[in-house]
Amino acid sequence: MTLLGITREGFRRINVNQGETRVSDDPDVVLTTVLGSCIAACLYDPAAKIGGINHFLLAEPGRSDIDGTSMQRYGVYAMEVLINAMLTMGAARNRLRARLYGGASMLDGFHDIGSDNAQFARRFLRDEGIALVGEDVGGTGARRIEFRPTLGLARCRTVTDRHAVERAVPIPTAAAMAPPGDVEFF
Amino acid sequence: MTAQLSSKGPAVPSTIMTVDDSPSMRMLLRAALTDLGFNVLEAENGIHALERLEGAEPDLLITDINMPRLDGFGLIEQVRSKARHRNLPILVLTTESSDEKKLRARQAGATGWIVKPFHPEKLAAAIRRVLH
Numbered sequence: 001m002t003l004l005g006i007t008r009e010g011f012r013r014i015n016v017n018q019g020e021t022r023v024s025d026d027p028d029v030v031l032t033t034v035l036g037s038c039i040a041a042c043l044y045d046p047a048a049k050i051g052g053i054n055h056f057l058l059a060e061p062g063r064s065d066i067d068g069t070s071m072q073r074y075g076v077y078a079m080e081v082l083i084n085a086m087l088t089m090g091a092a093r094n095r096l097r098a099r100l101y102g103g104a105s106m107l108d109g110f111h112d113i114g115s116d117n118a119q120f121a122r123r124f125l126r127d128e129g130i131a132l133v134g135e136d137v138g139g140t141g142a143r144r145i146e147f148r149p150t151l152g153l154a155r156c157r158t159v160t161d162r163h164a165v166e167r168a169v170p171i172p173t174a175a176a177m178a179p180p181g182d183v184e185f186f
Numbered sequence: 187m188t189a190q191l192s193s194k195g196p197a198v199p200s201t202i203m204t205v206d207d208s209p210s211m212r213m214l215l216r217a218a219l220t221d222l223g224f225n226v227l228e229a230e231n232g233i234h235a236l237e238r239l240e241g242a243e244p245d246l247l248i249t250d251i252n253m254p255r256l257d258g259f260g261l262i263e264q265v266r267s268k269a270r271h272r273n274l275p276i277l278v279l280t281t282e283s284s285d286e287k288k289l290r291a292r293q294a295g296a297t298g299w300i301v302k303p304f305h306p307e308k309l310a311a312a313i314r315r316v317l318h
Contacts, residue, residue, distance in 0.1 A: 060210070076210040080302060083208075084281040087252045094254075127209045182283075182301045183312045186292040 013146075016040070016055050019073055023052030023085040024149040031147045034159060035102030037114035039075060039121050039137070040145050042099040043082055043130070044152035045091035051149025052086050054078040058113065059120030075120050083128070096130045099154050101145045103137040114138065200245040200317060201225040205235040205261060206279070207253040211302075215248065215279075218306045222313070232256025236264055239271060245317060248300075251280040251287065259294050266295035275316040279304060 016022045016033040024031065031053045033040050044051035056078035087093060103118030118137040125132050134154070136143065142159035202224045204215045212228050219226050227242055229235035231253040247265065251258035258278055265271045278291050281302045288299050297316055300309065 076214060077302070080208055080211055081281050084252050084302075088282055088284075093252075124210060128207075183298060183308055184288065184300075185298040185312075185315070186288075186296060 011148075016053050018055050018057050019078070021052065021054040021078060021081045021085060023050065023082070023089055025050045025089060027148075027150045029149060031149055032145060034142065034144050036104050036106040036142045037102065037117060039100060039102040039117040040147075041075075041079060041082060041121055041125075042101070042145070042147045042149075042152070042154050043086055043091075043096050044149060045086065045095045046097065046152055047095050048089075048091045049150040050086055050089050050091045051147065051152055052082050053145070053147050053149070054082045056117070059116050075117065075124065079121075079124050079128075083130075094129075097133045097152060098125050098130050099133060099147075099152075100125075100135040100137055101143055101154070101156050104142060105138070105140050106142070199223055199225050201227060201242070202246045202248060202313070203227040203229060203235065203238065203242065203244040205229045205232065205247065205249040205253070205258070207231050207250065211250070215304070218304070218309060221306070222310050224313075232258065232261035232264070235261055239265065239268075243270075244274065246313060247274055247276045248279050249276065251278060251282055251291070259290055262291065262294040262296050277312060277316065 010028065011030040012028055013030045013032055014022055016031055018038060022031050033053065033055045038055055038057050040053050040055045042051065042053045056075040057073040059075045086096065100118065100121050103114040105112050105114050115138065122132065136156045144157045144159050146155045202219055204212055204226060206212050206215065207230050216226050216228065227238060227244055229238050233255045249258045249261055262276055265274060265276065275297045276295065277298045277300055278296050279300045279302060283301050291299060298312060300312060
């Protein structure tokens with residue numbers, strides 16, 4: 001994630017790029033991301049005042065894509081990381097609430113990745129028993145999300161240059177992420 | 187039972203029990219482990235795993251940590267308290283990586299710790315090591 005500086009309101013903005021997850025219990029933090037066909041799930045625990053956001057590119061890998069580096073792009077991994085990070089910080093699973101954003105159809109005439117992403121995210125939340133309390137998904141426009149993790153409040157705005165969105169945001173390389181699948185024997 | 191795990195998979199299929207409250211993660215594990223030639227048993231939390239272990243003799247248990255009802259630490263402690271599973275290899279598979287939690291898992295009786303997302307080749311290597 002990238003620190004973007006201080007907002008006029010005095011909040012510390014943290015950008016969450018593709019493949020990244022960020023959780024915070026800092027009331028002065030705003031987590032922000034820009035989405036096209038990607039999905040960002042904003043989870044929060046209103047009692048613990050902990051929230052987090054992920055940003056994933058694709059829903060679920062095929063059998064040939066089940067490797068550590070590839071999985072970082074997938075929702076099935078991103079959701080697991082987000083939930084576990086929140087539980088580690090002190091959130092309770094049965095109190096988690098979710099908001100979903102993104103999933104736009106960004107490439108006319110191609111497979112609708114955005115729609116698949118949105119369907120996956122809804123199904124995942126339903127399977128995990130996490131209440132979906134708000135969403136702004138689909139359509140053809142890119143979105144900028146600003147999420148206050150401690151309050152669970154999100155602001156979703158349309159981004160004019162929709163094609164610039166995901167071109168401008170590089171997918172993190174494996175080197176920038178925690179080493180996947182590290183094994184330690186006791 | 188000890189598997190003869192090669193790059194083509196075990197000659198005698200071993201059975202691995204996976205314990206994770208995430209259906210999606212269980213699906214990914216099942217896909218990876220069956221590709222490696224293993225039989226897979228699944229449980230969705232520690233209590234469910236203990237129930238399934240009453241009638242099963244897996245060769246390896248792979249468990250998440252953060253789960254409802256009974257978490258991974260509690261599961262490992264319960265398994266180790268039963269004579270018939272005292273030597274069952276247990277790998278923790280979790281997104282967590284704090285030294286404190288690794289120590290707790292080690293003290294509970296875990297065999298090893300794998301950080302999610304699992305890499306199939308690293309997972310296979312870890313399984314090969316604990317089953318041989």
